[in-house]
Amino acid sequence: MKRKVIGIIGTNGLPGKYGGWDQLVIHLTKKLQSDFDFIVYTSYTNYNPENTVINNAKIKKIKFKANGMQSIPYDIMSLFHAARHCDVLFLCGTSGCIALPLIKLFRKKIVLNPDGQEWKRDKWSKPVQWFLKASERVGVKNSDVVVADNKVIKNYLLAEYGTQSVEIQYGGDHVLRVEMSTQTEKRYGIKKGEYAFKVCRIVPENNIEMILEAFKESPEMVLVLVGNWEFSEYGKELKEKYSKYLNLKLLLPIYEQNLLDELRSNCDIYVHGHSVGGTNPSLVEAMNLGLCIFSYDVSYNRETTENKAYYFSTKNELKDLLVHYTTLNHKNECAANMLEVAKRRYSWDIITTKYKEVFT
Numbered sequence: 256m257k258r259k260v261i262g263i264i265g266t267n268g269l270p271g272k273y274g275g276w277d278q279l280v281i282h283l284t285k286k287l288q289s290d291f292d293f294i295v296y297t298s299y300t301n302y303n304p305e306n307t308v309i310n311n312a313k314i315k316k317i318k319f320k321a322n323g324m325q326s327i328p329y330d331i332m333s334l335f336h337a338a339r340h341c342d343v344l345f346l347c348g349t350s351g352c353i354a355l356p357l358i359k360l361f362r363k364k365i366v367l368n369p370d371g372q373e374w375k376r377d378k379w380s381k382p383v384q385w386f387l388k389a390s391e392r393v394g395v396k397n398s399d400v401v402v403a404d405n406k407v408i409k410n411y412l413l414a415e416y417g418t419q420s421v422e423i424q425y426g427g428d429h430v431l432r433v434e435m436s437t438q439t440e441k442r443y444g445i446k447k448g449e450y451a452f453k454v455c456r457i458v459p460e461n462n463i464e465m466i467l468e469a470f471k472e473s474p475e476m477v478l479v480l481v482g483n484w485e486f487s488e489y490g491k492e493l494k495e496k497y498s499k500y501l502n503l504k505l506l507l508p509i510y511e512q513n514l515l516d517e518l519r520s521n522c523d524i525y526v527h528g529h530s531v532g533g534t535n536p537s538l539v540e541a542m543n544l545g546l547c548i549f550s551y552d553v554s555y556n557r558e559t560t561e562n563k564a565y566y567f568s569t570k571n572e573l574k575d576l577l578v579h580y581t582t583l584n585h586k587n588e589c590a591a592n593m594l595e596v597a598k599r600r601y602s603w604d605i606i607t608t609k610y611k612e613v614f615t
Contacts, residue, residue: 260292261614262337265330265347267321268297269309272510275425275536276347279606282426284310286607291614294341296333324383326350334358343614349387352394359397366613367398368423369412370533392416400613405533407554421613424559426603427539433517443479443504443518450477450504451549451577452522454515454537455529457482457490462528462551467497469573476577478526479504479518520544524580526573527551527564534559539601545594547587549576563592 263280271277284293293312298321307314315336319329330351337344338361345366346352355365369391395401395416403409403420412420435447451470455461463482470478484494484507497503509515519525525541527550538559541548550556552566567573 258290258292259342259614260294260340261287261343261345262333262341263293263295263312263345263347264333264337265296265321265326265350268301269295269312269314270301278429278536279347279425281310282429282603282607283610284312286603287611287614288312290611291343294337296329296337298329327353330354338363345614346394346398349391349394352390352397355393355397364400365398366400366402367394368402368404369394369408370404402610402613403533405555406558408533421609423606423609423613424534424601425536425539426601426606427536427541427543427597428602430519430540430543431513431516432520432544433513435517435521439514439517443506445477445479445504447521448523450479450522451524451526452479452481452519453526453528454481454509454519457484457486457493459489460529460531462530463493465570466526466528466573467493467503469570469577470503471497471500472570473574473577474500474502476580477502477504479506479522481506481509481515481518483508519546522546524549527556529553529556534601539597542593542597543601545590545597547590548593549573560593561596563596564589 263283266276266280269280269284271281280295284295288311294315295312297314297316299316299318300320317329317332319325319332321329327350330346331354334344334351334354338358341363343364343366344358347368347370349369358365395412395418401412401418401420402423403412404424406422409420409422412418440446453466457463470476482490484490484505494505498505519541525546525548527538527541527548529535530551530553533555538556542560548560548564550560550564550566552568565576567576
């Protein structure tokens, strides 16, 4: 029997660096390669361009960037190629969904994961937000299966479009606990178990400035924050403004997984500031490490953590958590709860099995 060919569209492609889509593509192609053939559409900007096969998946390079405004032609070119060469088109994100009415003429199965309401992000202008919302509508209405990565997104899709979706989150059990070395402690000026940690994109909707302000006014607490500070003027301005505070360690992106795991797994608190999106990959990774989590208080994050983390909505609420952190009665209980939820819901074996059912 001929195996189905799955085209994965809309991500940076393989090899992945880090991030939700990257990890999803890595684990789908690793764990399901005995069930399907894969073609992974990959941006020409992705590193190691010589590889044409990774995890037994064929790599199809597209001469556009996978992010920003170029993501629209990037997705559309990928979709038309996949419509000719694949049986199932798995589209991550909605940038190219405007082309789906034409793609449907090829009569291939279309699976869409619209991600977490991309059109809500502050970085987009009003016209771009309008386009992304329209593209989301076209995508949801023209897909055979819609995947929601969070129950809140699932409810939104039903209320907004009358569309039933399949709920599939992200895995996070690829992260490891790595013993903190004395070299790393000296390099970053930190002590094992005596700092807070956060890794994210430096964008307004991740509440970066609120978090930095709270820690600036709590100088006894060290914060290590890893992000793409040089990517935008917003990030550059924040880095310049807050780098002078000794308790704020503002690090550029770390692509070495072992070092990232070392810094993350030895922190005392994981701070999660995302206000837009569904199930956020960095949050489920922190949960899989059994970290005590201070999370921004929105429905997506409460759903992901099953209301068992600590939550803040303002700078003062976060400061209050930091001030009373050493006397919080249930710090260890919070960490244990995060690990229990993660093992039950956010392992890659669980996630890829659900995608296998969708593709089949």
